[in-house]
Structures are given as structure tokens and as C-alpha cells.
Amino acid sequence: MEEKQAFLKSIRGLIKKGKIxxxxxxxxxxxxxxxDVEYRERLLLELFRIEVxxxxxxxxxxxxxxxxxxxxxxxxxxxxxxxxxxxxxxYINLEGKMFFFKDFLFNFFKLNPDWENRRKKRxxxxxxxxxxxxxxxxxxxxxxxxxxxxxxHSITLKPEAVKEGEKVRIWIPLPRRCELHPSxxxxxxxxxxxxxxxxxxxxxxxxxxxxxxxxKTEASIEYEYTVQAFxxxxxxxxxxxxxxxxxxxxxxxxxxxPHIEFTNNLRxxxxxxxxxxxxxxxxxxxxxxxxxxxxxxxxxxxxxxYDNIPEYVLENKKGDCGMQTLLFITxxxxxxxxxxxxxxxxxxxxxxxxxxxxxxxxxxxGWLYADPSFGGGMPDERKEFYFGNIDAFRMAxxxxxxxxxxxxxxxxxxxxxxxxxxxxxLNDENLFYNNWNYRMEVVGYEFLY
Numbered sequence: 001m002e003e004k005q006a007f008l009k010s011i012r013g014l015i016k017k018g019k020i021x022x023x024x025x026x027x028x029x030x031x032x033x034x035x036d037v038e039y040r041e042r043l044l045l046e047l048f049r050i051e052v053x054x055x056x057x058x059x060x061x062x063x064x065x066x067x068x069x070x071x072x073x074x075x076x077x078x079x080x081x082x083x084x085x086x087x088x089x090x091y092i093n094l095e096g097k098m099f100f101f102k103d104f105l106f107n108f109f110k111l112n113p114d115w116e117n118r119r120k121k122r123x124x125x126x127x128x129x130x131x132x133x134x135x136x137x138x139x140x141x142x143x144x145x146x147x148x149x150x151x152x153h154s155i156t157l158k159p160e161a162v163k164e165g166e167k168v169r170i171w172i173p174l175p176r177r178c179e180l181h182p183s184x185x186x187x188x189x190x191x192x193x194x195x196x197x198x199x200x201x202x203x204x205x206x207x208x209x210x211x212x213x214x215x216k217t218e219a220s221i222e223y224e225y226t227v228q229a230f231x232x233x234x235x236x237x238x239x240x241x242x243x244x245x246x247x248x249x250x251x252x253x254x255x256x257x258p259h260i261e262f263t264n265n266l267r268x269x270x271x272x273x274x275x276x277x278x279x280x281x282x283x284x285x286x287x288x289x290x291x292x293x294x295x296x297x298x299x300x301x302x303x304x305x306y307d308n309i310p311e312y313v314l315e316n317k318k319g320d321c322g323m324q325t326l327l328f329i330t331x332x333x334x335x336x337x338x339x340x341x342x343x344x345x346x347x348x349x350x351x352x353x354x355x356x357x358x359x360x361x362x363x364x365x366g367w368l369y370a371d372p373s374f375g376g377g378m379p380d381e382r383k384e385f386y387f388g389n390i391d392a393f394r395m396a397x398x399x400x401x402x403x404x405x406x407x408x409x410x411x412x413x414x415x416x417x418x419x420x421x422x423x424x425x426l427n428d429e430n431l432f433y434n435n436w437n438y439r440m441e442v443v444g445y446e447f448l449y
Contacts, residue, residue, distance in 0.1 A: 008046065011026060014026070018093040018095055045304075052432065054094070056101055056305075060099060061098050064091070065077065070120075072119055075118070083108075088111075106299050110297055111296060125350045126348040130393065133392065136449060141232065142232065143179055144231065146448055147227045147446070148224065149224065152440075153422070153438070154219065156217070157217040159214075162435075165212060167211055168211065169209050169409075169425050171208075172220075172422045173205055173398070174223065174397055175397055176204045180227055180394055184223060186221065186222075188222040190219065197405070203400065205397075206221045207405070225395070226448070232388055239362050242363060252338030252361060259308060259310065259330075260330050260333065263308070265314055266311065266330055269314060269331065270287070273287055273290045280362050283335045284360045284387075287328060287335065288328065288370050288375065289387075291328055292375045295313060295318060297319075297321075300319060320373065325372065338360065339359065339360040340359050340399060341401050342357055342359055342369075343356035343396070343397065343418050344398060344420060345397075347393050352440050352442065354418075355394075355420075357371035368389075369388060369390035374386045398419055401417045401418065402416055409430070414433050
């Protein structure tokens with residue numbers, strides 16, 4: 001086992017140095033003589049990770065500079081080079097050439113707010129819509145019927161990614177029936193009727209099986225669903241003890257390796273944050289507050305490239321919505337507070353994006369919500385809204401991580417943790433994101449209050 005771990009460590013070292021061809025060569029040589037099925041799977045995963053990494057770092061120096069100039073028109077080449085030398089821009093050397101992370105620009109401005117005054121100004125109408133909605137929800141208690149959406153989600157394969165007549169399997173996420181979504185209706189689909197997994201499946205999808213077409217290979221589904229926001233005024237003095245023999249407590253205070261794991265570092269952090277506090281609601285609030293104060297929002301690599309996401313967030317003090325959510329869930333569970341995953345999309349009439357958040361359980365209130373990345377990004381007076389409450393601009397397709405689809409995938413998933421964009425595979429391999437495009441379109445919406 002030590003020899004195998006040492007080999008994997010040496011492969012990571014080669015990749016870090018940008019020696020991709022050598023890393024590939026050594027893995028393939030190892031595979032030739034390896035009989036251990038589990039270890040072979042790990043080696044194949046490392047090959048897959050190399051291909052994913054190459055899709056993450058795809059901007060050459062000149063392309064990166066031009067992208068920066070679109071945001072800061074007056075930046076000079078000397079200034080850009082200085083930022084590179086100061087390691088303020090995310091890049092790596094691959095086989096002796098410099099390539100920049102595809103989201104380097106977004107992350108730069110998040111981590112260097114002093115540059116915002118030189119950036120092109122853009123109006124964000126979605127924030128004002130969200131704030132107005134929050135103010136409306138805060139007048140009420142419990143679940144509040146708020147919106148009805150009609151959504152069209154499509155996946156289109158790139159022509160060069162598939163041969164004509166080849167069988168293609170496609171999974172598109174769908175909303176689950178839950179407290180947020182009391183009503184869901186499939187309206188339309190193309191090109192054929194998909195298999196719709198049950199509304200209670202942890203990661204719900206519409207599954208298409210079709211044959212590639214030389215003109216256009218595409219699957220789409222259109223659905224309507226209602227969304228309820230949630231607002232709860234919690235009196236922490238009324239919180240009661242858990243029944244530690246209950247299914248909820250046992251399941252949602254347990255580890256789920258590799259991304260919900262009670263490592264020594266995370267145990268120590270949980271103890272520092274929670275201290276001697278015994279009230280579960282206050283524990284969760286302390287964890288939420290620590291995250292929004294200490295973790296910066298940053299777009300990461302694809303999740304398949306991480307061995308343990310909360311450990312990464314703790315070490316680097318940054319992460320996106322899902323990473324912050326996994327840290328929150330893990331710290332809650334370590335501290336004896338049941339917590340679980342929820343994810344899908346943030347669907348504001350003016351802006352849509354994949355999004356993840358959490359739920360935590362306290363008696364007698366039941367499941368409450370926590371969205372640390374949204375809380376951290378709000379003005380000070382609105383941060384608290386995202387502890388215990390949630391807006392209605394949500395499509396919740398998942399309430400767990402890393403679960404199998406129905407029907408199941410045969411090969412590595414492009415995202416082994418979450419499912420928001422969808423997944424595609426052929427008869428003999430997974431088809432990664434760079435081989436197809438997805439589109440989430442708001443066809444229509446109406447407010448219900």
C-alpha cells in the first residue's frame with residue numbers, strides 16, 4: 001500500500017511540474033502489470049484527472065492578457081506581467097508553456113477588490129430583485145409560495161465529439177419534490193421520451209438514450225415547477241435535545257468519505273469554533289459565521305480534481321458555493337448537528353447559475369437552511385438571512401452528494417459529487433464537459449404573492 005501511495009504522490013509531483021506526458025507514460029506502464037482492480041480504477045482516475053486539468057488551463061498568455069483587457073481596458077502589458085510575477089493570476093506551466101486557469105479573471109477580482117475601480121462597470125438587476133424578494137419573505141413565517149417557473153434545459157454534443165449513429169446516454173437534472181417544490185410538471189421533451197426518475201431520487205434526472213445525428217445531437221426537457229421560499233424566526237431558548245437513536249441523527253451526523261470526513265484538522269477547527277456550546281442551533285450559527293468571515297468565494301477546478309474538498313477549503317481559505325457547503329456540513333456533523341446537502345440552480349429572472357447550499361436539523365423546528373456562500377456575499381444587514389432561511393430563486397435537483405443516477409452511469413462522472421449541468425457518456429467512455437454544451441433557459445415565470 002505504501003508503494004502504491006508513493007507512486008501516486010510521484011505522479012502528482014510530475015503534474016505539478018507540468019510534465020504531463022511523463023505522468024501519462026508512467027501511469028500507462030503501471031496499468032500494464034497491475035492486477036489489483038481497485039488500484040487500477042485509481043490509476044484510470046488519475047489519467048482522467050489529467051485530461052480534466054488540461055481543460056481547466058487552456059488560455060495561453062496572449063489570450064489571458066486580452067481577456068483581462070476586456071475588463072480593464074487601460075491595463076498595460078507591464079502591469080499584467082507584474083501580476084503574473086507576483087502570482088496574483090492563476091496559471092501553470094505545461095510542458096514548458098504557460099497556461100491560465102479558465103476562471104482566472106473572476107478569481108482575481110474576488111481576491112483583489114482594489115482593482116474593481118478600474119474594471120468596466122456593469123449593472124446587476126438580479127441583486128435588486130433578490131433584495132426586494134427577501135424583504136417580502138421576511139414579513140412571513142414558514143414556507144411561502146413565491147414563484148412558478150417554466151424551464152428548458154438542453155444538452156448539445158459538439159459534432160467532433162461523437163460519430164454518426166453512435167449511441168449516446170444523457171442525464172439532465174430535474175427538480176425533486178420537496179418542501180421547496182410542492183408541484184412539478186414535465187411539459188415537453190426532445191427528441192424522444194426520456195426515463196424520468198422518481199421525484200424522491202437523491203439526484204433526480206431525465207435520462208435520454210439516443211443515436212448521434214450528423215446535423216445535431218441534442219436532448220432537451222421542459223418543465224414547470226413552483227417554488228416556496230422559507231423564513232423562520234427561531235427562538236434558540238426553545239431548542240431541545242436530539243433523539244440520538246433516530247434515523248435522522250444517525251444518518252446526518254455520519255461521515256461520507258471522501259468529502260464529508262472527520263479528519264484531525266476539521267475536528268480541531270470544529271472544536272475551536274463551537275467550544276463548549278451545547279445548543280445545536282447556536283453551534284450551527286457559530287460555524288456559519290466562521291465560514292462567511294474566513295472563507296473567500298473563489299471558482300475552483302472541477303470537483304473530480306480534489307481528494308477532500310473541506311480540507312482544501314480549510315487550507316486555502318477559499319472555495320465556491322459547494323465547497324463552503326461541504327465545509328459547513330462536515331463541521332456541523334462533527335459537532336453533533338445533523339446536516340445535509342441540497343443543490344441545483346439559482347434561478348433569478350435576470351441571472352441563472354448552478355448553486356449549492358445546505359440544510360441543518362434542530363428540534364422542534366426541523367430542517368432549516370444555510371447558504372454560506374450567499375451569506376458571505378451579501379451586505380452586512382442581509383448576511384443573517386441565509387442562516388435558517390432561503391429565497392425562492394432555487395431549483396433543487398439534489399439532496400445528497402455522489403449518489404448514483406437512475407439508470408446508473410457506467411463510467412466516471414464528469415462531476416463525481418454534484419449534478420447541475422448534466423452528464424453524458426458513450427458506449428465505451430464518459431464524455432467530459434468540453435465535448436458538449438448545456439443551456440438552462442427560463443421560458444417563463446410569475447410571482448405568486
